[in-house]
Amino acid sequence: MKPDIIVRTPSQKLALRLPVRALWVLLGMMIALLFIIGLSLMLGSYPLSASQVLDILWQRPADETGTTIVWEFRFPRVLVSIMVGALLGLSGATLQNITRNPLADPSLVGVSQGAGFAVVALTVLMPELGYYYRPLYAFGGALVVAIIIQWISAGRTGSSTMRFILTGVGVAAFISAGTSALLTYGDINRATAALGWLAGSVHASNWQDVWLTSACLFALLPILMWASRPMAAMRMGPDTATGLGVNVSIARWGLIMLSVALAAFAVAAVGPLGFVGLVAPHVTRRLTHSGVGVHLLITAAIGGLLVAVADLFGRTAFAPVQIPAGLVTAIIGVPLFVWLIMRQQARTEL
Amino acid sequence: MRTLLLPLTILLSLVVHTASATETRIFTDDAGRQVEVPVQAERVISQNDNRLTLPLLELGVPIVGSAGRLAGNGTPFLRTVPDLLGISLANSDIEFLGTYNDLDYEKIAGLKPDLIFTQRDEFVEPLSRIAPTLYIDPNNYPVKDGMKKLADAAGRMDEYERLLENYENKLTTVQNHFPKEQDITVSVSFSFPAGETLYAYTDLGALTVALDDLGLNLPQPILDEEKRSFSVSPEQIQLIDGDFIINFYGNEASAGPEEVRAGLEKFLPNWCAQLHACENDQMIFFPYAAFGYSFSALELNLDLLTTHIAGRQFTPMP
């Protein structure tokens, strides 16, 4: 057994126990992310060699078209993919920890659908409002849905985990019907615009999206790390958590808000990408066991990797025909989800 | 109005002629954006085949790449362009850029365009990272006005004038074949062979303009609708009745006139007996190319309308 590294702040308020293996995994993920960024900058309908990409990145005089493609399209696109994947991964991990259910995912329990409905409703009914307020609507929609689900499923005695998920499935079906109604009976042009967004696409991501998603990520990540202690306690069940001095109901609400915010900002940027929040925390768990904090960091990296790979595949596989990343993540994510259903351990109270 | 505009456009086309290729000017697009565009664009990208590529090609604009559609078997094609101009992806150097809702931006950048046209406002931001991009939605203009707007934007006003003159000459000849005092109503509809839905149009690009120029009218119930097109319930099929009803064939290879008729039979059994126009054999099927947005589509519609309606014995709707 390798010794763990323990980082403490002087006041001992924050302490991170860092298992060495988990740190290696984290390092490996960072390298993988750099690798996928490099690959994304090279591959596409306008192929560039590694040295051409380096020339462009170091701003050496190079092919002007290559410069536009790398700086204006591929770079922001791969960065947005990574940020969004990280946001969704973190949202899923948080949700799984509070509900103590390995199958929780923002797209499964209606949070993504709530955000999607809000955005589609505004795109179709009030197009003059513009796309800039999307994060706001998305957050509003997701929050309302989360509150409804929480309110319905937490009303009765006993454990509410299974109720939470099934309630989410029901609410998701209800909202999806509403979204379909808007798409089917709304103005066809606006519906088409909304449909493209709903498929989950990072096609047109620009630097503004990069700043926006990274601002969300880097604002929420520290809060999440700070919350990792109550989250670790919650993971052991409400009674243990209470025993550890955590105010369960406050922690639960706070963490749900956090999870909703993470998913909503991701959805606002690129549309609902399914199953990332589900898959990323699991892959992390299979790679290494670690404290909640490091687990979250690795999950974020894996979520980012997943979306970046999905988008790279979607834009190159059938070029010039473009497959939105959301469809690719669903097609990759579902079999993994199925495998998880089949493999989930009895320790979860399903 | 025209007497005022004509000298102005001639003046403009003179300016265009004397300008060199690298010079630019300011053009205001449909969203009111002031865009710096080349005086005469030489490498143009189009985001919609039927509404932009077709009119631009007709105006002699060099299109280097266009979005299109995929046929059932996966081969890409440009809607109505080959039918009206004989230009296809296979017989020209036009590059296919993906479907019109999901463009391959990298491929567009690789073609080094100097001007991009799109009819979707939300595509302007990504496209303008590549080249000056104009948002013009031809659906917002009657064909002649839209052609003029596009010609102006691409610096092809002289070609526009020539095409307009041709059309107007043809129109004056053809107009004489139609009775002056008679009020003929013609409705425009569309349905698939599957027979699930029937659409009626208040505005269908070139056909609507040609009907208007020939003094043929849409039936009143359709004129009362506000939308450009709307789906008609089988219970209300009589809304589309008129002296003549136009429907279309050839949306896809397997959708011949016979198949479209069979689709209507699925839509409403014994439909033909419910419509005056159909019962009296005054239901006409136009080729899908009549949907096009160009002078060639206008002329095609003039010809088709003259062939089918002018100088013909028909039973007017009571």
Next chain:
Amino acid sequence: MTIQKFGEVGRLGLMAVVISLFFALHISIGAKAIPLSDVFTALIARDETVFDHIVVWNLRMPRALIAMVVGAALAVSGALMQGLTRNPLADPGLLGLLAGASFAVVVGFGIWGSAIVPIMPLVAAGGALAASALVFWIASSAPGGARPLTLILAGAAITAFLGAIIAAVQLLDQDNFDQLRVWLTGTINGNRMSYMMWCLPWLLVGFLVSFAVARQITSLAMGDEVAIGLGVNVAQVKILSLIAVVALTASAVTLSGPLGFIGLVIPHAVRLFVGTDYRFVVPYSALVGAAYLLFVDIVARIALAPIEISTGLVTSLLGAPFFVWLVRAKL
């Protein structure tokens, strides 16, 4: 379980009255405003030359008939699934059957075009069967076996997966997809009557088998051991029920596209009144399902008139809250 003769007759009479009332209401409203007196005239003195009579006979009657048949088929298949899996949340939509059937139809339509119509129920049945097999395999491979949660999650997974593929097809082939767009949200349309003759044999088999196995389902619902103890051939009943469920679901999808939650809502409502004996649950599910879908279809046509909402959206908007309530009340 003995049921008093009078109570039985009373209940049947009540259902007959309710269905006739909904049927009458259903054929009296529509896109075209036809006075009630004309509807009545059309019914008693049919005149093929009057368009209003054609509307009543050729458009509204078939639509009402399809609504009844589809409602009955989905409700019965939901009842069988709930009894068979001992899962109060079983429903052809939730367990992925509707998604499988619609996916098969979309693919078939994409490849063969309209030529697929005569074998559409067969294609839909193939899709439904494959989807249900997959869902049950996934759920029963999970530790703890096919419990409500695993079944529903497996169903949700299959639905999401097929939905993603349909969405991709939709993005790629927009022109031709338009004609399937409304159908895919689940819609009842009188012109689907021409499909009825292709569905009729399937429906007959489905309903007959359902009624035949109803008694054994009651024992099965109490557990496999109990059923075996009562001399039920469990494997045989399960296979027969699966055939019935698939045949009924496939016909329903062929006639109206995917209509969710009917199979969930109706059997629960029925059990409140007739108890847990499937000899009553199955036939009453058929009757109540027929009445319910007639009602939903009326709502779909008058809620936003003159626009007709597709019926599938209304069944989901009404059924999903019921599902949520069920989760809250029963689990």
